[in-house]
Amino acid sequence: MVRQLDYMQMKAIFARFEEAEAHPKGELDHTNAYTLLVAVALSAQATDVGVNKATKDLFPIADTPAKMLALGEEGLIEHIKTIGLFRQKAKNVLKMSRILVEKYDGLVPSSRAALVELPGVGRKTANVVLNMWFGHPAQAVDTHIFRVGNRTGICPGRDVEAVERAIEDNVPVEYQRHAHHWLILHGRYICVARKPKCGACPIREWCQFEEKTQ
Template sequence: MAAQLDYHTIHQIFTRFRAAEAEPKGELDHVNAYTLVVAVALSAQATDVGVNKATKELFTIADTPQKMLDLGEEGLIDHIKTIGLYRNKAKNVIKMSKILVEDYGGEVPSSRAALESLPGVGRKTANVVLNMWFHLPAQAVDTHIFRFGNRSGVAVGKDVVAVERAIEDHIPAEFQKHAHHWMILHGRYVCKARKPLCATCLIRDLCAFEEKNFD
């Protein structure tokens, strides 16, 4: 775990991220708020590529809570059985869809508390939806962001909640909207777990990681 970087250095880091990609996008395919919630919930312990493959056809026939209920749990399983923990995830998606229909008129709520009350939706999923669909500066901390934040010194914390708070406290407001995507993409493709690509990293001179890899 590196020491927390100062405001000026973090501002430089995100200025470079913005210059490289001004409008970073999430990699989970979705067509509306509901399919985004479902996709993120399905992505736990699975890859975005795997989820996108499974939901490509699913979202053409079940893109609303009611249509998902009409499809049913077994019908849903037929589409997502290539994803890890698919049976439990299918149960949660059906339960979530039922609550959305009965309590929210089929609409996805824009409140973190309401989102987190849904089956299969934790803090990370709620924050992804708040950020990507409702355009709020919510920060969803996954393994990539947790690793990058601590390794680089951008957002240091012992757990995901601490890292989330560090992002909110230390990353300038002008970058908050896209901070989640810049960090997750950098962590996924450059600041990799086993062998970070420090030689081609655009922030290597600003990063606090002491064991940089230049192979």
């Protein structure tokens, strides 16, 4: 495992990310906290593009837990059947919606503990919602962040929770709010899995990856 970069290196890296894109955004389409929660839950083992195609016609008619329950399982499946594991995801979305109606008056709670108790919502999904909607400096570690963190030394860790802790412990506080978005976008478009685009990398000078491409 590569070593953790030091404070000044981390500060320089995230200043470079901020310079390139000061306000990075997630790529899942949504209109409110509920549709964001549903979109992120649907995105497990699916692409953001695929989820956005499925929810383009779904969210205009089911943008609250009550409306989703009224749509029903078959109605929901009709919209999301192009997404992997769509049957189980449909069941989870409806169970989640019922809990939100019965326990939270139809609102999405703003605590991680409450969110992860919802069907189909894990720590990563909860962190995305907390960060993107509620503005918490929560770090949602996906495969892109795990790869970038361990390849570069920005946030090395043996599992996603270790990488999450490395971000929280080592990214300067002023960059915590957008840290996971910068890392996801960097992994999605520059530090890709098979042939990283090291020649176009804005943080190449600090990266510890030994097999840099030209």
